[in-house]
Amino acid sequence: MRQEEMIKTVKMYSFVLFTVILICIGSMLLFNSVDMGANSANGYLNTAMGGFMDTESFLVIQKGYIFSYLIVGGIFLLVGLLFFCIFLYKFLLKDIDLDKL
Structure with missing residues (x-):
């Protein structure tokens, strides 16, 4: 029984770590x-x-790249x-069962 609790704890912390990494990557890409x-x-x-392109085309390409980074x-x-x-x-419901996610 103790090993099952330890596995649940590891799953819980790994899930939190995964979400924090996603949030950090998303924030970094946005900023x-x-x-x-x-x-x-x-x-x-x-x-x-x-190395040569007219300014209007370059600005359209630049806006497209910026928009794609914003979306991702x-x-x-x-x-x-x-x-x-x-x-x-x-967690607030005290029902942490990550197998159902």
Whole structure:
């Protein structure tokens, strides 16, 4: 019986760690989306276009990269927060059974 409790505790903490990692990655992507999008657009400009492109096209590509980082970061953050809320709900009910998730 003691080993089953220990396994439940390990599952609980690993689930919390997973949600915290998702929240951190999502927050990092959201906060750094502009810098990462600009760097990705500059990399595209240097590799695919040979370093030359008109300004309007470059800005459209840059906005697309920034938007994609915002979307991915938002998804990670939302999933992490949702899993964390599920964990808190089960923890407050004193019914932590992670096998049902």
